[in-house]
Amino acid sequence: MATNQQIVLAALPQGRLTADAFQLLESPMPAPGAGEVLTRTRLLSIDAANRAWMQGATYRGALGAGQVMDGFTLAEVVKSNDPGFAPGDIVEADNGWQQFAVHPAGRLTRVTVRGELSHHLSVLGVTGLTAYFGLLDIGRPEPGETVLVSAAAGATGNVVGQIAKLHGCRVVGVASSADKCAFLTEQLGFDAAVPHRDENFRGLLKAATPDGVDVYFDNVGGDVLGAALWRMNQHGRIVCCGVVSQYDTSDPAPGPRGVPGLLVTKRLRMEGFIVMDHFGPDGAARAKAEETLAGWVAAGQLRVVEDGVDGLERAPAALIDLLAGGNLGKRFVRVT
Ligand SMILES: NC(=O)c1ccc[n+]([C@@H]2O[C@H](COP(=O)([O-])OP(=O)(O)OC[C@H]3O[C@@H](n4cnc5c(N)ncnc54)[C@H](OP(=O)(O)O)[C@@H]3O)[C@@H](O)[C@H]2O)c1
Numbered sequence: 401m402a403t404n405q406q407i408v409l410a411a412l413p414q415g416r417l418t419a420d421a422f423q424l425l426e427s428p429m430p431a432p433g434a435g436e437v438l439t440r441t442r443l444l445s446i447d448a449a450n451r452a453w454m455q456g457a458t459y460r461g462a463l464g465a466g467q468v469m470d471g472f473t474l475a476e477v478v479k480s481n482d483p484g485f486a487p488g489d490i491v492e493a494d495n496g497w498q499q500f501a502v503h504p505a506g507r508l509t510r511v512t513v514r515g516e517l518s519h520h521l522s523v524l525g526v527t528g529l530t531a532y533f534g535l536l537d538i539g540r541p542e543p544g545e546t547v548l549v550s551a552a553a554g555a556t557g558n559v560v561g562q563i564a565k566l567h568g569c570r571v572v573g574v575a576s577s578a579d580k581c582a583f584l585t586e587q588l589g590f591d592a593a594v595p596h597r598d599e600n601f602r603g604l605l606k607a608a609t610p611d612g613v614d615v616y617f618d619n620v621g622g623d624v625l626g627a628a629l630w631r632m633n634q635h636g637r638i639v640c641c642g643v644v645s646q647y648d649t650s651d652p653a654p655g656p657r658g659v660p661g662l663l664v665t666k667r668l669r670m671e672g673f674i675v676m677d678h679f680g681p682d683g684a685a686r687a688k689a690e691e692t693l694a695g696w697v698a699a700g701q702l703r704v705v706e707d708g709v710d711g712l713e714r715a716p717a718a719l720i721d722l723l724a725g726g727n728l729g730k731r732f733v734r735v736t
Contacts, residue, residue: 402429405712407497409469412454416648417723422469422716430502432481438502439475441495443708444733445521446718447472448554448619451647459674469497469715473735474511474520485510490517492525497715499735514694516704522730523559523697523704524690526675530641531559532689533678535617536567538639538671543568545614548605548631550596550624551644553580555730558588558705560617565589566701569615572608574624576725583728588703596620602627612636620645626656632666640672648723705729711736 403426410423432438449458453470456462463470473495477485482505485491491508495501511520522528534556541547547564551557552573561584564571573584573593581593592608594601605627612633618625622645625638632638646652663670679686696702707727709718712735722731 403427404429404498404500406468406499407712407715409454409463409465409467411465412463414650417451417454417720419716419720424713427498429500432479432502435482435505436502437477437482437485437491437505437508438479438500439491439493439495439508440478440500441473441475441493441498441712441735442490443474443518443521444495444497444712444715444735445472445526446715446722446727446731446733448551448642448644448647448722450719451723452643455647455650455652470494471496471715472521472526474517474525475501480505490520492520497712499712515697518706518708518730518732519697519704521732522555522706523693523702527555527730528559528693529678529686529689530556530675531563531617532693533675533685534639534641534673535560535563535615537678538673539615539617539637541567541569541615544570546570546572546609546611546633547615547617548572548574548609548613548628549617549619550574550628551619552584552590552593553705553728554619555705555727556641557617557619558584558729559702561590562588562702563696564615566696570611572605572613574605574620580725580728588705596624602630605631615639617641622646622653622656626658629656629658629662629668632662632668635667636669638668638670640670644723707731708734710734 408423413421453463475493477489490511547569549560553575561571573590584590584593594604613631616628617639621643
């Protein structure tokens with residue numbers, strides 16, 4: 401009988417995530433019922449938020465011990481009991497960390513593949529759309545303004561910085577290592593990059609932002625947000641995209657000093673968002689954004705930065721490593 405390789409979250413992590421939180425299992429192949437579709441996972445997205453889901457309910461339900469690890473995937477239809485899908489179709493599906501999954505047809509979104517399939521996880525997928533809507537709808541940068549972005553060499557951050565450059569902004573990235581900082585300035589056209597693990601981070605940030613910061617795209621929260629707040633210009637905008645620095649722990653730190661005091665004195669707007677809210681009721685805004693991003697890629701104006709690894713069994717290590725800053729660009733697993 402055909403089997404389904406799965407990675408189960410065996411236990412919720414206490415403290416930092418380690419490989420023993422996961423267990424590789426073989427289960428019977430699921431069979432689709434009426435109106436259902438059997439899909440095979442092609443690409444599994446590895447997201448910083450995967451760890452946040454283990455901390456409790458977020459914009460989605462909390463993960464529990466014993467369940468197949470949740471994860472966003474691009475999958476291929478294997479068998480369909482719904483007239484809307486046929487074998488070979490590529491769909492967006494929450495398959496989780498497993499080879500095969502069955503879904504009601506209504507839970508699948510068809511993908512019209514253009515170019516590399518992986519681009520639909522990175523620049524044309526949720527990652528690129530998060531950068532696009534977060535920066536343009538929430539940050540609203542003007543040409544000539546300074547945009548600061550954290551986790552700048554990561555999946556979301558590198559796209560934010562590149563879009564900000566396309567909008568005529570001065571762009572400063574924050575990343576952990578000298579190598580990542582060099583990549584941002586030498587390969588992606590950032591104007592400056594600052595290493596957040598340097599003990600003089602605040603001094604380096606000040607030197608890199610002589611005219612202050614108008615838009616801070618915050619992927620990490622914590623100390624980097626604390627430092628950025630003091631560099632904000634009057635009427636600046638802080639785009640709260642995520643809080644990576646507080647994900648890999650059972651004891652997240654409170655928000656930084658300066659909230660709300662600096663928001664008042666500098667007249668700042670600090671606003672969170674969830675990307676799906678910006679797709680529009682009929683997905684039209686998403687389609688338009690995807691078209692724009694694809695145009696920039698085709699014109700060579702937006703570089704696609706991807707970090708793929710092979711084999712479902714490597715998903716736990718891929719996530720643990722991402723949380724420690726081991727990725728460059730969009731990380732995903734090719735599930736074969
Ligand atoms: N709001 C939304 O709708 C939405 C949608 C998608 C993603 N997100 C958010 O976007 C952010 C980026 O997620 P991603 O999946 O694209 O991951 P990513 O940026 O590719 O990877 C996470 C990065 O976080 C950095 N990092 C880890 N610990 C840190 C710390 N203590 N301080 C500073 N930086 C740290 C690491 O880069 P360094 O090596 O540079 O430290 C690492 O590469 C997350 O906050 C995620 O929750 C939000």
